Structure formats: C-alpha cells, structure tokens
Amino acid sequence: MIETIDKTNFFERVYDVVRQIPHGRVTSYGAIAKYLGAARSARMVGWAMNASHTMEDVPAHRVVNRKGLLTGKFHFDGTNLMQQLLENEGIKVVENQIVDFEKYFWEPTKRD
DNA sequence: TCTATGACTCCGG
DNA sequence: CCCGGAGCCATAG
Numbered sequence: 001m002i003e004t005i006d007k008t009n010f011f012e013r014v015y016d017v018v019r020q021i022p023h024g025r026v027t028s029y030g031a032i033a034k035y036l037g038a039a040r041s042a043r044m045v046g047w048a049m050n051a052s053h054t055m056e057d058v059p060a061h062r063v064v065n066r067k068g069l070l071t072g073k074f075h076f077d078g079t080n081l082m083q084q085l086l087e088n089e090g091i092k093v094v095e096n097q098i099v100d101f102e103k104y105f106w107e108p109t110k111r112d
Numbered sequence: 113t114c115t116a117t118g119a120c121t122c123c124g125g
Numbered sequence: 126c127c128c129g130g131a132g133c134c135a136t137a138g
Contacts, residue, residue: 065121
C-alpha cells in the first residue's frame with residue numbers, strides 16, 4: 001500500500017512499486033515515476049535503483065528503460081546477471097534488450 | 113547554497 | 126527506429 005509507505009523517503013516509494021512488479025513482467029522507469037506522481041523524475045527512479053543494492057526484495061532487473069533496454073545491467077554484479085534473471089522469469093532478452101517488451105510491460109497503475 | 117551527476121524521457125530531424 | 130540536443134529533479138559533495 002503506497003499510502004502506508006514513509007513518504008519522506010522517495011526511494012522507498014520506488015522500492016514499493018518495484019516490489020509490486022509481478023513475476024515475469026517488467027516496467028519502465030518513467031512508468032514508475034509517473035505512478036509516483038513525478039513523471040519527470042524517471043531519472044530519480046533509476047537513481048533510487050542504484051541504492052536498491054541495499055535492498056533484497058527489489059527486483060531491479062524487472063525495471064528497464066522505455067525501449068525495454070537493460071540499461072542497468074552493468075550495475076549488477078555479473079555482466080549478464082540482469083539478463084539471466086529476466087530469462088529465468090520467461091522473458092526473452094537479446095542484445096541487452098527485452099523481446100516483445102510491450103507484451104511483458106507492466107504498468108504500476110494496473111497492478112495486474 | 114551551489115554545482116555536478118545520472119539504471120531517463122521527450123522532441124525535432 | 127536511430128541520432129543529437131534539451132529538460133527534469135532528487136541526491137551527493
């Protein structure tokens with residue numbers, strides 16, 4: 001529940017949304033930012049993800065840019081760890097880009 | 113307080 | 126869709 005989150009922490013709001021991403025689905029930074037009411041702060045979402053390393057329940061690998069490109073894969077420990085995690089969820093990834101991105105795309109507002 | 117930065121996005125060509 | 130440029134804004138130093 002977003003309302004129950006400590007709104008003082010922008011990061012935690014992002015983390016909460018990311019945690020709500022269904023298994024086998026992905027979303028974009030902009031979608032999250034928009035859901036948080038800061039559509040122009042997509043970069044902040046990415047920034048928050050950078051700090052998500054301290055979190056364990058934050059599937060940052062399910063968050064990609066609007067093109068479905070794994071822009072943050074280099075921030076993971078392994079070179080292709082992010083891709084492996086996505087493929088493990090049934091998502092096809094080629095050249096650091098999610099195949100049929102629109103098909104796997106998940107919008108926070110839908111929370112399907 | 114001010115400046116730099118970024119796992120982004122939008123816009124025009 | 127690709128490319129270059131501009132905008133946005135929270136956090137770090």
